Amino acid sequence: xxxxxxDRRVERTLSALLHAFVALVSEENYRxxxxxxxxxxANVGRSTFYDHFRTKDDxxxxxxxxxxxxxxxxxxxxxxSEEIEELxxxxxxxRQLAKVVLAPPVEGKLRRAxxxxxxxxxxxxxxxxxxxxxxxxxxxxxxxAQLGLLGAWTRGEVSADASMISAAIRDTARR
Numbered sequence: 001x002x003x004x005x006x007d008r009r010v011e012r013t014l015s016a017l018l019h020a021f022v023a024l025v026s027e028e029n030y031r032x033x034x035x036x037x038x039x040x041x042a043n044v045g046r047s048t049f050y051d052h053f054r055t056k057d058d059x060x061x062x063x064x065x066x067x068x069x070x071x072x073x074x075x076x077x078x079x080x081s082e083e084i085e086e087l088x089x090x091x092x093x094x095r096q097l098a099k100v101v102l103a104p105p106v107e108g109k110l111r112r113a114x115x116x117x118x119x120x121x122x123x124x125x126x127x128x129x130x131x132x133x134x135x136x137x138x139x140x141x142x143x144x145a146q147l148g149l150l151g152a153w154t155r156g157e158v159s160a161d162a163s164m165i166s167a168a169i170r171d172t173a174r175r
Contacts, residue, residue, distance in 0.1 A: 016042040021059045072117040074173035085166040095154040102151030115143035145172035
């Protein structure tokens with residue numbers, strides 16, 4: 001019984017930190033967000049923050065983890081298109097936030113993290129076995145294309161519906 005209670009407390013704390021971070025990034029420039037402001041908004045102590053994260057970049061990446069999983073999974077043809085389209089709709093619904101995270105300086109951090117996730121996925125396919133350089137090039141290319149497309153779409157540079165964008169994201173991962 002005691003173990004599950006600790007797990008729920010940890011989950012609540014992580015959720016509070018992530019929600020505080022997302023709210024702050026939505027309200028202002030990423031650079032202006034500090035750990036002090038995150039812990040204040042989350043109503044937790046600074047040491048509690050460091051129990052879970054090292055930097056605000058770690059919080060950023062944790063907040064994007066579920067999205068990275070879906071984008072990286074597009075390298076597998078078996079990934080349901082509905083899952084990708086739901087993610088694309090999420091970006092559209094949160095386009096103010098997307099405009100912040102899909103632009104410098106944040107976008108580069110996301111691109112590198114997503115590329116690492118894609119590299120891991122590609123490593124599971126026989127055609128990439130033993131070709132680490134080619135896999136890394138492909139991973140970086142796919143991540144840049146996916147985030148670039150989402151960024152352009154949420155900024156209004158591309159006029160398309162969510163199904164067209166999700167199809168394009170799938171296509172970039174399977175070339």
